[in-house]
Amino acid sequence: MKRTHSCGELTARETGREVVLFGWVHNRRDHGGAVFIDLRDRAGLTQVVFEEDAGKELQELAHELRLEYCIGVRGKVVSRGANVNPKLPTGEVEVHVTQAQIFNRSETPPFLIEDRIDTAEEKRLHYRYLDLRRPAVQRPLLLRSRANAVTRSVLHERGFLELETPFLVKYTPGGARNFLVPARLQPGKFYALAESPQLFKQLFMVAGFDRYFQIVKCFRDEDLRLDRQPEFTQIDLEMSFVSQDDVFAVVEELVRALWREVLGVEIPGPFPRMPYDESMREYGNDKPDLRFGLKHMDLTRLLAEHRGAGVSMWSSFAQPSPGQIAKAMVVPASAGLSRTETDKLEEIAKGMGAKGLARAKVDEQGNWTQSPLAKSITPDARAAINAAVGAKPGDVILFQFGKEAQVHTVLANLRLHLGKKLGLIPEYGPRDPKDPASWNFLWVVNPPLFEFDEEQKKYVAAHHAFTRPRDEDLQYLDSDPGRVLCHRYDLVLNGFEIGGGSIRLHDPAVQQKVFAAMGIGPEEAEQKFGFLLQALRFGAPPHGGIALGMDRLSMLMSASESLRDVIPFPKTQKGTDLMTDAPGDADPKQLHDLHITSTAKSQEKA
RNA sequence: GGGGUGUUAGUUAAGCUGGUUAUAACGCCGGCCUGUCACGCCGGAGGCCACGGGUUCGAGUCCCGUACACCCCGCCA
Known part of the structure; x- marks a missing residue:
C-alpha cells in the first residue's frame, strides 16, 4: 500500500475515489457489525468504516483494533449523507475499508491522546513522544516551524547571510554561567558551551560580512523559570554601519512579518519606545507590561x-x-x-x-x-x-x-x-490573538552602561563591556560612570523580554575608558577579551545587532502557558529530562579519559 | 540557597472535625449491539493513598523529614 492522502484533507470532492490512509487509531466505536475508526495523523481525523459485509478477515481485524494502533487502510470515499459530522473538516465523507493492515500494535497508552491536556506534566514529559501525538501539543510546534521559515525568508530577503558559529568555545567571564565541557585532547582544560554567539557575530562584522543572522541554540547554566530553559534558541543578528534606528527597523519588519504570516495579524509600527529610567520608575522592571x-x-x-x-x-x-x-x-x-x-x-x-x-x-x-x-x-x-x-x-x-x-x-x-x-490582563497569553491591541510591543532603551556592584564595591558592565555609550554621556565616563547611558535596547512584548541587543563599541580609545571605569587595566582586558580587542584594532566597522528569543516569541504567538510548550523535548525546573533521565552518571573510564575526578558524594549504585 | 503549591487505581479527580470495606469518571479486560462520532448496554479486573519517621487505641487525613513536579525570590538578558 502507498499512502495517497492525509487524514485531514478528504472532502466531498474526493467522493467515489479509492484512497489509502495511514495513521493511528484515535477512537473506535465497535458496533459488533460495523466498526467505526477515527484515523489520525498530523493533518487531522478521518472516519473509516469496516462494514458488516466487509468479509470475515476484515471484520476480525477491525475488532482487534485498539487505541494508538498504527494502521493503513485502503478504501472508497463515500458521502456520509445525512450523517455528516460538522465537527470534523473531513466530516462530509468517510472511507469504507476494502483492505487494511496493522503496522504496529500499541500497548495501552498511559494517557489518552486527546486535545484536552489534564495529565500531570511530569507524566507527559516522561512519555513525551506520546504527548507530542496530541494535536494540541503539536499546534505550537507547527507554528514555530512556520515562524522559522518566515524568519529565514525575511532576513535572506534583506541581505542577511546565515552563518554558523561554534558551540564549543572558550569560557569568557561575566554574564551567565557557562556549561563546561572537558577537553579530552587537552588534559585539564575545558570548553564552554556558547551562551550566545555574541563575540563571533562581531567578528563576522570585522570580517566584512555586513549582515549576519542565525537561528541558533544557546546554553546557560542558570536556574530555570517558566520562560527560561538551559538550552534555548535565538534569532541572532548583527549589522554593520547601522544606528539603533536601523536595527529597530529590521527587527520591526521581521516581527511584523511573523505576526502577519503566522498569525494573520497586522501589528502597527513603529513600536513605541520608553527610556529604561522611566520603565524602572513607573513599573519597577525593564520589561513593563503596558496593557x-x-x-x-x-x-x-x-x-x-x-x-x-x-x-x-x-x-x-x-x-x-x-x-x-x-x-x-x-x-x-x-x-x-x-x-x-x-x-x-x-x-x-x-x-x-x-x-x-x-x-x-x-x-x-x-x-x-x-x-x-x-x-x-x-x-x-x-x-x-x-x-x-x-x-x-x-x-x-x-x-x-x-x-x-x-x-x-x-x-x-x-x-x-x-x-x-x-x-x-489574562493569566497568560493575549486576550485575543487576532486583535492587534492584544499585543503590546515596546522598546526599552538607553539603560545605564554600568551598574554598581555592592559586593565588589565597583562598577561592572550592566550588559557587556562592548556596548557603546551615548555620545553625550562620554564626558561622565571618568567622573560619574553611573550616569552614563548606552545604546542598549530590549524588545518587550506583553511583559516578556523577547529580545535584546546593542550598538557595539568599536572605538579602542573609548573602549579603554570603559574598561578603566570598571577598574580593568589593559593587561587584564587583553587577557579576558584579547582576540576581540585585537580584532577591533584592524579597521572594525561600526556595528550593532540584537538577539530575539525564538522560544519566547513562539510561546507568546501560540498563546502557550510555558516555554516548555514550544520545545519538543524540554527540561524540568531542575534541568532534568524525565524521558531520557539526563543528566546521567559517567563511568570511571569516561572520567579517566577526560582527566576528571568527581568530588560529588558517591551515590549508591542499585 | 530561600518562599509557596501539589503528589490517592493506567489517567483525572473526590475522600469533611482522624473511625474500621478508600469512591467516581475516563481508560483497560470479557460479553452484547449496522450508523456511531464523548456510541450504548451488561459484567469484571485494577491501590505500597510518593517515600521515611512520629503522634494516636486507630492515620489517605495530624506533625517532622526526604524525593519529585510546578510557580516565585536570589541567579539569569
Missing part, C-alpha cells in the same frame, strides 16, 4: 520633605540615603479588594523578600484606615501622599520602602499579580 496601568509612584523625596512623615519605620527617609527608596501603588476602589485579599498580598510580598506590605485604605475625608500608618502619619504628609499617588476614596495604597532593587522586585510583581487578579 494595563497600576503605575508605581516614587515617594522618596516626598518623605524626605516631610522628615519621615511622623512614621517611625520611615524615619530613615528624613535624610536621603543612596540606594534607599519608597514607592507606592494604588489599587482602585473598583477592585473591591477585601481585607483578606490585602493580607494575601502581604504574604506574596513577603515571599519575595519584603519585610511586610504597609497599606492604607483612603476614606471619604482622605483619612487612612485599616493601616498601621494611620495613627502616626502627619496630616500634611498624608494629604501630600494622597495627592501624589492620586488616591480617591475607597482606594488602597500599597507601600514598599527600603533597598531599591528589593522595592522594585516586590512592587513589579505585585503589579503583575493584581493585573491578573483584577482581570486587566
Whole structure:
C-alpha cells in the first residue's frame, strides 16, 4: 500500500475515489457489525468504516483494533449523507475499508491522546513522544516551524547571510554561567558551551560580512523559570554601519512579518519606545507590561520633605540615603479588594523578600484606615501622599520602602499579580490573538552602561563591556560612570523580554575608558577579551545587532502557558529530562579519559 | 540557597472535625449491539493513598523529614 492522502484533507470532492490512509487509531466505536475508526495523523481525523459485509478477515481485524494502533487502510470515499459530522473538516465523507493492515500494535497508552491536556506534566514529559501525538501539543510546534521559515525568508530577503558559529568555545567571564565541557585532547582544560554567539557575530562584522543572522541554540547554566530553559534558541543578528534606528527597523519588519504570516495579524509600527529610567520608575522592571496601568509612584523625596512623615519605620527617609527608596501603588476602589485579599498580598510580598506590605485604605475625608500608618502619619504628609499617588476614596495604597532593587522586585510583581487578579490582563497569553491591541510591543532603551556592584564595591558592565555609550554621556565616563547611558535596547512584548541587543563599541580609545571605569587595566582586558580587542584594532566597522528569543516569541504567538510548550523535548525546573533521565552518571573510564575526578558524594549504585 | 503549591487505581479527580470495606469518571479486560462520532448496554479486573519517621487505641487525613513536579525570590538578558 502507498499512502495517497492525509487524514485531514478528504472532502466531498474526493467522493467515489479509492484512497489509502495511514495513521493511528484515535477512537473506535465497535458496533459488533460495523466498526467505526477515527484515523489520525498530523493533518487531522478521518472516519473509516469496516462494514458488516466487509468479509470475515476484515471484520476480525477491525475488532482487534485498539487505541494508538498504527494502521493503513485502503478504501472508497463515500458521502456520509445525512450523517455528516460538522465537527470534523473531513466530516462530509468517510472511507469504507476494502483492505487494511496493522503496522504496529500499541500497548495501552498511559494517557489518552486527546486535545484536552489534564495529565500531570511530569507524566507527559516522561512519555513525551506520546504527548507530542496530541494535536494540541503539536499546534505550537507547527507554528514555530512556520515562524522559522518566515524568519529565514525575511532576513535572506534583506541581505542577511546565515552563518554558523561554534558551540564549543572558550569560557569568557561575566554574564551567565557557562556549561563546561572537558577537553579530552587537552588534559585539564575545558570548553564552554556558547551562551550566545555574541563575540563571533562581531567578528563576522570585522570580517566584512555586513549582515549576519542565525537561528541558533544557546546554553546557560542558570536556574530555570517558566520562560527560561538551559538550552534555548535565538534569532541572532548583527549589522554593520547601522544606528539603533536601523536595527529597530529590521527587527520591526521581521516581527511584523511573523505576526502577519503566522498569525494573520497586522501589528502597527513603529513600536513605541520608553527610556529604561522611566520603565524602572513607573513599573519597577525593564520589561513593563503596558496593557494595563497600576503605575508605581516614587515617594522618596516626598518623605524626605516631610522628615519621615511622623512614621517611625520611615524615619530613615528624613535624610536621603543612596540606594534607599519608597514607592507606592494604588489599587482602585473598583477592585473591591477585601481585607483578606490585602493580607494575601502581604504574604506574596513577603515571599519575595519584603519585610511586610504597609497599606492604607483612603476614606471619604482622605483619612487612612485599616493601616498601621494611620495613627502616626502627619496630616500634611498624608494629604501630600494622597495627592501624589492620586488616591480617591475607597482606594488602597500599597507601600514598599527600603533597598531599591528589593522595592522594585516586590512592587513589579505585585503589579503583575493584581493585573491578573483584577482581570486587566489574562493569566497568560493575549486576550485575543487576532486583535492587534492584544499585543503590546515596546522598546526599552538607553539603560545605564554600568551598574554598581555592592559586593565588589565597583562598577561592572550592566550588559557587556562592548556596548557603546551615548555620545553625550562620554564626558561622565571618568567622573560619574553611573550616569552614563548606552545604546542598549530590549524588545518587550506583553511583559516578556523577547529580545535584546546593542550598538557595539568599536572605538579602542573609548573602549579603554570603559574598561578603566570598571577598574580593568589593559593587561587584564587583553587577557579576558584579547582576540576581540585585537580584532577591533584592524579597521572594525561600526556595528550593532540584537538577539530575539525564538522560544519566547513562539510561546507568546501560540498563546502557550510555558516555554516548555514550544520545545519538543524540554527540561524540568531542575534541568532534568524525565524521558531520557539526563543528566546521567559517567563511568570511571569516561572520567579517566577526560582527566576528571568527581568530588560529588558517591551515590549508591542499585 | 530561600518562599509557596501539589503528589490517592493506567489517567483525572473526590475522600469533611482522624473511625474500621478508600469512591467516581475516563481508560483497560470479557460479553452484547449496522450508523456511531464523548456510541450504548451488561459484567469484571485494577491501590505500597510518593517515600521515611512520629503522634494516636486507630492515620489517605495530624506533625517532622526526604524525593519529585510546578510557580516565585536570589541567579539569569
